[in-house]
Amino acid sequence: EESAKNIEEQVGRVVEQAKELQDSAASFISKTSSDEQSLRHRALSLDSSIRRLRSLLHSLLSHNLLQPKLADKLQEELERATCVVVDGDAASFLPGKAHGGFLRMFLGPINVRASRKDVQLKVKEEYNSYRDRTALLFLFFPSTLLILRSWIWDGCLPAFPVQLYQAWLLFLYTGLALRENILRVNGSDIRPWWIYHHYLAMLMALVSLTWEIKGQPNCAQKQSGVQLFLQWAMMQGVAMLLQNRYQRQRLYTRIALGKAKRMDVVWGETAGVDGQLWLLCPILFILQGFEAYVGLLLLKTALVGVVSEWQVFFCGIVLVIMAVGNFSNTVQTLMVKSRF
């Protein structure tokens, strides 16, 4: 009896608490969403004021209505305000970049934008370390195949390990493309080309899977396409490792600055690593040249008729497109940076 009464009371209390919790949760949600709305509104209007003032400044300066020294000072103040809006806590209330077809196709209408800056940085850090891990595999996997080919397999690659490798490539590039799209939604300024580049690489991996790996006799010649493909992949690993070293350092500078809350220095953010960029780029150009060369060799192989499959021709074309695009985008990046 005692415990029966007791439990009745307890259940009643729990039901009461559930109702209270529901009410608090509902009011919390409506309160935060209206607060968010107003912050979003303020961030947007501030952003447009900054834009307006910046163009006003330019026109005043070009009509000689402003002392250059004052203009410089005002310019700098505007930049500082921009940094506060774009890199500070307010950034998550500015409208994000649209999600893009690729993400919607794979994930549906889910929001992948992190609202807190530290989470966004964590996502970026994880992306970098993911790339590091894959860059090592990028070197290891194809070089193992090529070494085993001459040591054990008598110059003739068996189909299965190569296909396993190609499936891994497909999986990898899909992951990279998804992650880069997510970074973009989270405010990264990554050039669209680097993402398209991974779409092309996905397509190439997919096509290479359907590419029949012929065996003896005379397989050294029949497999010359596959072999070039593997060599290109190794080179890709080298490019990735170098690039990662640079990007990681760039991110660390940024996190350090963010932590110190020295927003006013962010403007000169890349200053510390700009020197490295000028070292990295010549190597990248050489690798891009090699990429185009492998593409052209594949085209030659396909057209001269040693290997007549359409896959070889297709991969050749895609490699050449990738090389040209990579080159032109690297040059454009350098040009934008040297303008400051």
Place this chain on the structure above:
Amino acid sequence: EESAKNIEEQVGRVVEQAKELQDSAASFISKTSSDEQSLRHRALSLDSSIRRLRSLLHSLLSHNLLQPKLADKLQEELERATCVVVDGDAASFLPGKAHGGFLRMFLGPINVRASRKDVQLKVKEEYNSYRDRTALLFLFFPSTLLILRSWIWDGCLPAFPVQLYQAWLLFLYTGLALRENILRVNGSDIRPWWIYHHYLAMLMALVSLTWEIKGQPNCAQKQSGVQLFLQWAMMQGVAMLLQNRYQRQRLYTRIALGKAKRMDVVWGETAGVDGQLWLLCPILFILQGFEAYVGLLLLKTALVGVVSEWQVFFCGIVLVIMAVGNFSNTVQTLMVKSRF
């Protein structure tokens, strides 16, 4: 002079506003995250109280310390409280399901949990309509291939369209697996098997891509594996359409109930569509039987030696595993439902 002074003032104001915005955003973020923390705490402790009381109720009842009628009433009240916590606005403050390796592999550490119930329902609705669209293609694509094969291609499938189809399958299953993982994180009770099922389907699509489509002479025999595969895919389309009809109706019942805020009826949620389930299941069982049959035929083709590729054998095994798993999970679902 005038406008110079004016712009100086305006820039000053903008800098001031940027600082204010940064402060409001920072305090908003810290305020909401501490409020969230406390709501999370309350939701968790309420959840555990409910659990505790439920087991207390059971033990009291089994020791005959409680009138059955009172026990029923209390039980129902507890269920109502559970519904409020699990299906109401408070639900987003209960800890979500872990993100799982598949999502982390493809997306990195990004959070894909929607905090609002209406967004979660929208995600689910979109998933259903995505499935609808793909189910139609599932019927259309392989049947076109099979029809063209006998009408135009003289009983001999050309490699390219089949590979295009297989690539589409791979892409599709990857999308479904990603979306289902996201639904799971957002509180869906989907059985893990249905997700594993799509991992297996992804693997099968990948393997089938490496499967060489042999041409003349005698291709009807050499292609018997591919043909069985296409037939299975059509059947999959039928299963998907039927299942979608049922799932859609289930979701609509749920949304309608949610909108009417009649939490207390949610408990009998599936009552309206339970009848349909008993109609759907026999058809599903037949399809699952056909799936196993196709798998066994593939195994036979591979073992008797008409087609000696490992891919045929592999696809056969996977199909049989899928059929057995689908069957046993459908039966388990029915058993769980008939217990109420």
